[in-house]
Amino acid sequence: MSKPEEILYWRLVEALPDHVILPQVSFSRFMKVTCQDRKAYMARFGQISQKTVDYLVCDKAFNIVTAIELDDRSHKTEDDRKRDELFKEAGIRIIRWNVGNMPNAKEIHVVIQEV
Numbered sequence: 001m002s003k004p005e006e007i008l009y010w011r012l013v014e015a016l017p018d019h020v021i022l023p024q025v026s027f028s029r030f031m032k033v034t035c036q037d038r039k040a041y042m043a044r045f046g047q048i049s050q051k052t053v054d055y056l057v058c059d060k061a062f063n064i065v066t067a068i069e070l071d072d073r074s075h076k077t078e079d080d081r082k083r084d085e086l087f088k089e090a091g092i093r094i095i096r097w098n099v100g101n102m103p104n105a106k107e108i109h110v111v112i113q114e115v
Contacts, residue, residue, distance in 0.1 A: 001024065004070060004072075004099045004102065005023070008054075008068075008070055008102055009021060009023055009055065011102070011103070012055060015105035016057060016108065016112055018059075019058060019065060019112070020057075020062060021055055021057060022055065022056040022057075023055050024052050025055075025056050026049075026051070027049070027086065028048050028049050030064060031090050033045045033048070047086065053067045053069065053083075054067075055067070056068075057112060064092055065112065065115055066092065066095055066115045067087055067092050067093070068094075068097065069083075069094060069095070069096045070096075070098075070099055071096050071097065072098075095111065095115075
């Protein structure tokens with residue numbers, strides 16, 4: 001993880017003691033492809049197999065509460081839009097925070113409680 005990702009990780013751990021924080025999780029570990037057609041399946045699997053999310057926030061039973069992306073100046077790309085669409089299709093809320101304006105533990109707690 002980068003230094004900002006480490007900082008946010010420890011803030012998440014502090015803010016959410018009743019949750020499990022999983023960093024750098026491959027989409028294929030929590031998104032499943034359900035296409036019946038082999039060609040459609042492979043195309044869809046190709047969309048998720050090489051992507052990772054910065055953090056998954058789960059409850060103690062490992063149910064996903066939300067996904068978190070830490071955006072830097074390289075974000076706001078077409079890839080980010082496609083990622084957000086994948087999360088929406090999977091029914092997972094995505095939270096994006098900018099690396100230059102990371103929330104503190106108290107702010108994180110408030111945002112996650114709203115989820």
